[in-house]
Amino acid sequence: MPGRLKLVLASGSPRRLQLLNQIGVEPDRLMPTSIDEAPKRHELPRNLAKRLAREKAEAALAMLKDEAELANALVLTADTVVGVGRRCLPKAERIEEAATCLRLLSGRSHRVYTGLVLTSPDGQMRQRLVETRVRFKRLSREDQESYLASGEWRGKAGGYAVQGLAGGFVIKMVGSYTNVVGLPLYEAMTLLLGEGYPIHFNWLKGN
Numbered sequence: 001m002p003g004r005l006k007l008v009l010a011s012g013s014p015r016r017l018q019l020l021n022q023i024g025v026e027p028d029r030l031m032p033t034s035i036d037e038a039p040k041r042h043e044l045p046r047n048l049a050k051r052l053a054r055e056k057a058e059a060a061l062a063m064l065k066d067e068a069e070l071a072n073a074l075v076l077t078a079d080t081v082v083g084v085g086r087r088c089l090p091k092a093e094r095i096e097e098a099a100t101c102l103r104l105l106s107g108r109s110h111r112v113y114t115g116l117v118l119t120s121p122d123g124q125m126r127q128r129l130v131e132t133r134v135r136f137k138r139l140s141r142e143d144q145e146s147y148l149a150s151g152e153w154r155g156k157a158g159g160y161a162v163q164g165l166a167g168g169f170v171i172k173m174v175g176s177y178t179n180v181v182g183l184p185l186y187e188a189m190t191l192l193l194g195e196g197y198p199i200h201f202n203w204l205k206g207n
């Protein structure tokens, strides 16, 4: 008899895990991948998000191939990229990068893309690309300096986290909020249900 369908979240992002938990999904395994996330020359933000989500899926599958107990597992990966026009902003690791991002984001609209890949046990990859438009207020010198001092930008695409202090910078958002945080929940839920993952069953637990 086939075992219960398992889920591997191939991510080291605590935000992605929290977002999945929010819809009652608890992955059987967390598996951070490590890939080169540098954009190619002239690569558009949307293409970068798609490519990196796919490369994370491939890296996770290679790590899983010797794990018999996860042979029957779905594997979920995502990558979030902030784009200003045709330019990909970095996932800020240094304060100078974050400062450059804030200057570019100040007083204008940008787009946040998340590429999502769900791989089924037979190796089939189902992919989504989700886009949200975000408009920031003009950031004063104090906004920028205080935000940099907060450290909240660290490890975040585009050097900000909308779920934290930077929520106060957002004038307008068009599209999915959870997409900006790192995992668009409508699309994730649709992909998981499409592969037969029993999301609603989990909602009944505890009642």
Ligand SMILES: Cc1cn([C@H]2C[C@H](O)[C@@H](COP(=O)(O)OP(=O)(O)OP(=O)(O)O)O2)c(=O)[nH]c1=O
Pocket (backbone or CB within 6 Å): 010, 011, 012, 013, 015, 016, 032, 033, 037, 056, 078, 079, 080, 081, 082, 091, 112, 155, 156, 157, 158, 160, 161, 162, 163, 180, 181, 182
């Ligand atoms: C724009 C934005 C990004 N982010 C985060 C989500 C992601 O963790 C990160 C983008 O980097 P990613 O490379 O997408 O993800 P990651 O390296 O953190 O995790 P993994 O590859 O292991 O799945 O930025 C926020 O938390 N809030 C935001 O508002």
